[in-house]
Amino acid sequence: MSPSSEKTAPKVAVLDYGIGNLRSAQKGLERAGANAHLTADLEEVLEADGVVLPGVGNFGRCVDALAAHGVDTIARKAASSGKPFLGICVGMQLLFDGSEESPEHSGLGIIGGMVRQIPGQVKRPQMQWNALHQVRPSPLLTGLDGAWLYFVHSYAADLDVTASSSVVTATCDYGGPVVASVQQDNIFATQFHPEKSSEAGRKLLTNFVDLCRGGTDGA
Amino acid sequence: MTNIRIIPCLDVDAGRVVKGTNFVDLVDAGDPVELAARYDAEGADELVFLDITASSDRRDTVYELVRRCAEEVFIPFTIGGGVRTVEDARRLLREGAEKVSVNSAAVDNPQLIADISNEFGSQCVVLAIDARRQPEGAEVPERFEVFVHGGRTPTGLDAIGWAQQGEALGAGEILLTSMDRDGTRDGFDNVLVRAVAEATNIPIIASGGVGSLDHLVAGVVEGGADAVLAASIFHFGEHTVAEAKAHLSSAGIPVRPVS
Numbered sequence: 325m326s327p328s329s330e331k332t333a334p335k336v337a338v339l340d341y342g343i344g345n346l347r348s349a350q351k352g353l354e355r356a357g358a359n360a361h362l363t364a365d366l367e368e369v370l371e372a373d374g375v376v377l378p379g380v381g382n383f384g385r386c387v388d389a390l391a392a393h394g395v396d397t398i399a400r401k402a403a404s405s406g407k408p409f410l411g412i413c414v415g416m417q418l419l420f421d422g423s424e425e426s427p428e429h430s431g432l433g434i435i436g437g438m439v440r441q442i443p444g445q446v447k448r449p450q451m452q453w454n455a456l457h458q459v460r461p462s463p464l465l466t467g468l469d470g471a472w473l474y475f476v477h478s479y480a481a482d483l484d485v486t487a488s489s490s491v492v493t494a495t496c497d498y499g500g501p502v503v504a505s506v507q508q509d510n511i512f513a514t515q516f517h518p519e520k521s522s523e524a525g526r527k528l529l530t531n532f533v534d535l536c537r538g539g540t541d542g543a
Numbered sequence: 544m545t546n547i548r549i550i551p552c553l554d555v556d557a558g559r560v561v562k563g564t565n566f567v568d569l570v571d572a573g574d575p576v577e578l579a580a581r582y583d584a585e586g587a588d589e590l591v592f593l594d595i596t597a598s599s600d601r602r603d604t605v606y607e608l609v610r611r612c613a614e615e616v617f618i619p620f621t622i623g624g625g626v627r628t629v630e631d632a633r634r635l636l637r638e639g640a641e642k643v644s645v646n647s648a649a650v651d652n653p654q655l656i657a658d659i660s661n662e663f664g665s666q667c668v669v670l671a672i673d674a675r676r677q678p679e680g681a682e683v684p685e686r687f688e689v690f691v692h693g694g695r696t697p698t699g700l701d702a703i704g705w706a707q708q709g710e711a712l713g714a715g716e717i718l719l720t721s722m723d724r725d726g727t728r729d730g731f732d733n734v735l736v737r738a739v740a741e742a743t744n745i746p747i748i749a750s751g752g753v754g755s756l757d758h759l760v761a762g763v764v765e766g767g768a769d770a771v772l773a774a775s776i777f778h779f780g781e782h783t784v785a786e787a788k789a790h791l792s793s794a795g796i797p798v799r800p801v802s
Contacts (some may be wrong), residue, residue: 465623
């Protein structure tokens with residue numbers, strides 16, 4: 325990829341299904357160099373260089389809202405298109421098979437596994453900044469091992485961090501290791517909010533925008 | 544276990560910071576967004592904007608504040624003051640606020656907490672409680688009573704019971720202000736903070752009375768707070784957020800390091 329094309333702003337589609345705080349995700353991506361827009365239109369999403377699935381609040385309500393806006397189908401198509409895809413917070417949890425928070429709702433099933441309440445004698449939600457412990461290489465996390473990110477969640481993906489096939493790329497310590505980020509091929513997801521994580525968050529979103537450009541620039 | 548958050552609080556009236564600040568290097572010391580961006584750069588973990596605009600153009604000025612903040616501030620921020628309906632909350636969150644805080648309107652209608660929580664999740668509902676010590680009576684021990692309307696109006700509610708009710712209704716956090724200490728610079732009322740922290744299982748933000756960095760430490764060690772809120776010590780340049788973090792850290796309290 326030529327230096328000039330690396331300077332162009334990749335198009336990033338932020339999936340809009342009527343929930344919560346989408347503007348922060350859009351602004352955070354713009355600050356990281358993307359041309360970000362909110363959309364629930366399949367063609368726009370498939371034309372984009374990358375796709376972001378945000379999410380806040382209750383898992384079941386997000387599942388219902390995805391379906392009501394047809395964004396469940398769009399998210400599946402975007403994830404299988406091979407382009408970089410980033411789920412954030414409940415947008416990460418939605419990628420799994422389901423959540424203990426709303427057992428009657430099914431997740432998108434894009435990544436295998438369940439989301440369960442954070443275990444142990446801890447306050448829920450975890451509402452704080454916490455340090456990332458990277459457990460596997462991932463281009464999304466370049467330069468971010470040990471960085472502090474903003475978490476707010478009561479549930480988390482329940483995955484075996486140590487399995488060789490594990491998709492877990494980083495954990496944080498909250499009464500024990502809690503899954504903080506995953507990668508499965510082109511599909512990335514973070515339990516924390518990069519768009520609310522100041523400079524460390526900007527670095528992560530810049531890594532994502534670089535992926536949307538077709539790879540990192542080797543810097 | 545919890546990494547303690549340091550939260551500067553900005554009182555905003557008609558889009559301007561009340562009482563101003565004396566950061567000499569700000570272009571516009573009365574602009575809440577410029578001040579907020581400054582706190583983000585200094586390492587603040589979150590921000591609280593308390594909108595005290597009384598006039599009827601309140602809505603427009605606060606939404607404009609949130610929109611501009613979303614473009615320039617990349618840490619979570621809470622908007623409090625005048626949030627009375629689910630629709631108020633929806634618009635503030637949609638424009639970029641991470642959380643809304645409810646106070647008087649929740650006392651009038653506790654269901655408001657549940658309605659916002661059910662719609663957007665408990666993580667975005669902060670129950671703000673203004674409490675004042677009420678002296679021991681003939682038949683009642685000293686207690687903490689909830690006041691509303693800026694601390695002027697007694698409600699008869701017990702602050703600890705109201706905090707528990709708020710948690711049960713779906714509040715994700717409690718912003719607990721001692722009206723006895725607010726503005727005194729004598730430190731938090733850590734007896735109050737401890738009582739509420741022990742009676743609930745959601746994060747508590749201690750507020751009211753900070754005059755020194757030692758007061759922040761006491762809020763955590765004596766009060767058991769998960770986050771500490773202060774205004775004047777930061778606004779008037781007495782201390783930076785970075786100094787506050789260094790002070791907490793040297794007292795053995797875990798904080799996000801300032802990069």
